[in-house]
Amino acid sequence: MTLTTPALLFPAISLLLLAYTNRFLVLAQLIRELNAREGDQVRPFVTKQIDNLGKRIRLIRTMQGWGVASFLFCTLAMFALFVEIPLVGTGLFGASLVALIISLLTSLYEIRISCDAIEIELESIGQKK
Structure with a gap:
C-alpha cells in the first residue's frame, strides 16, 4: 500500500463530517423553534417529536465521533506509511x-429515525382534519 491510498479517503471523510454537522445544526435550530413555539404547554405530538429529535442528536454525535475516528486512523495510517x-x-x-x-451505518439508522419524525408530523396534520 502506498501513502496515497489512505489519502483518497480524506475528501470523502471531510465531506461526510460537513454533512453530519449540517444535519446537527438543522436539528438544533428545529429544537429551538419547537421550544419557542410551544412554551410551557407542550402538545402530545410535540413530545413525540422532542423524543425523536433527542434520539437523532445522539445518533449524529455518534456518527461524528466515528467519522473523526476514521479521519484520525487514516491520518495515522498515512504517517505510518510515511515513516x-x-x-x-x-x-x-x-x-x-x-x-x-x-x-455510515449509524447515519443510515438516523435517516430511518428522521423518516419517523415525518410520520409524526403527518399524524399531527391528520388529527387537524
Missing part, C-alpha cells in the same frame, strides 16, 4: 475503514 511501517499503516487504514463503515 515506512507498512504493517502498522495497513492496520490503521483498516481501522479507518471500519470506523467509516460504523459511521
